[in-house]
Ligand SMILES: Nc1ncnc2c1ncn2[C@@H]1O[C@H](COP(=O)(O)OP(=O)(O)OP(=O)(O)O)[C@@H](O)[C@H]1O
């Protein structure tokens with residue numbers, strides 16, 4: 001069986017900045033896979049290439065056996081995507097937000113309303129579904145975005161920093177939902193984060209990314225055990241990046257501050 | 269937890285869509301966007317009112333004053349009647365130009381990325397935006413026309429003319445919406461777009477026949493007027509609403525071609541916008 005996702009020698013440059021620098025990655029079907037790395041590691045750029053937002057050369061990325069460069073529309077039908085920013089339309093209600101994506105993914109009219117209601121319910125949003133989403137908390141917006149991504153029944157769910165900017169309770173809520181989605185549908189989940197602790201708890205396999213490259217790959221336990229007892233994923237990360245501290249990247253800083261502010265504005 | 273939808277057995281489209289499928293998708297996306305636009309309008313009706321303030325001022329102050337002092341000769345047509353279609357086109361222009369600013373906001377907020385990841389061809393996305401701008405313009409036009417009626421403007425009520433009026437507004441709005449998206453795709457930042465937006469909307473408006481007859485313009489302005497799609501929109505609206513002479517075939521021809529060309533250009537620039 002072909003893997004859910006395969007990237008071979010992926011590269012992306014912005015001017016002089018090499019954002020992704022020869023990335024190889026394979027995500028098996030049905031697993032929750034974490035792409036970890038500090039600000040500016042190239043996680044979002046990688047995701048944007050996988051989701052067809054940035055161009056990738058033929059042969060570099062395959063989603064469930066389809067080449068992203070050649071079968072773009074087919075790939076788009078297979079993936080559900082939640083970007084790093086909180087991005088629901090505040091003037092629409094939760095239900096309208098989800099129904100919009102049901103239509104954009106050509107969910108058949110017969111049964112569409114039921115499908116929208118089902119994903120809203122699965123994300124615990126039934127009670128607030130008819131309120132404008134600008135009245136939602138950050139955690140609720142994230143769950144709404146999960147509902148939007150799920151309504152087309154994707155086979156690969158891609159979440160870019162789904163817990164960034166959320167309080168601990170909302171974070172757990174999001175991870176709970178990711179786990180239950182996987183249990184209910186068996187879909188593959190690719191999630192990026194810079195929270196090593198969260199990845200350790202919730203991902204079956206992880207890849208550590210630094211300056212555009214994968215430095216280590218495996219289950220969190222494998223990676224930690226290799227370094228000896230009592231180590232954390234943070235230690236593993238430092239070990240593989242020559243003691244780079246999280247957040248040590250020269251490029252990430254300002255952009256992340258801007259993104260965080262933007263998120264704060266949208267949530268607040 | 270209730271049943272989540274599970275992936276369909278086989279993804280329907282394995283190959284890139286052909287022209288027929290593309291046309292179907294475009295139509296479906298336009299319908300969807302139109303629906304969403306109406307939902308947004310329903311949630312925020314105050315916007316219809318606040319956006320009506322400016323056209324109301326133009327009609328009330330400018331229109332009334334200039335009707336009284338008879339500074340602008342408009343033949344047998346009262347100046348206010350002459351002005352009303354121009355103001356209609358102006359309010360549609362301002363609404364449409366706003367869509368470029370909106371798409372940059374959508375880019376910054378991640379909304380555009382989410383839309384671009386759906387199986388929606390770029391041209392359908394832009395076409396849908398263009399149509400949405402038209403829907404808003406038409407909703408706004410209802411408010412402006414009611415106002416004009418109250419002020420005593422004599423308006424046509426022939427349903428065929430009303431349909432043609434809606435078509436002219438849709439086409440004009442599509443052009444200016446896509447012009448704005450195109451500029452957004454070139455300058456990539458909201459601040460720059462706001463500056464440029466203002467720098468072009470006012471000249472577009474003043475270098476058109478919205479406020480005064482073409483014959484009154486100096487020669488160079490008449491030339492600008494000739495290549496300004498807004499003038500063709502105003503001419504069509506004026507001909508339909510108050511019955512002044514209009515080259516309707518030419519007007520609609522220009523509006524249709526310029527709208528299509530602009531949709532194509534804006535679609536080509538959309539990936540650049542998403543990348544920035
Ligand atoms: N559109 C762009 N134009 C120019 N440079 C970019 C662009 N997008 C990303 N970069 C640069 O590419 C590098 C990787 O950025 P990317 O957003 O992929 O990192 P990330 O791992 O997602 O970080 P974060 O945790 O901050 O989201 C950074 O140095 C960034 O400045």
Ligand SMILES: [Mg+2]
Pocket residue numbers: 043044045084160161
């Ligand atoms: Mg990122």
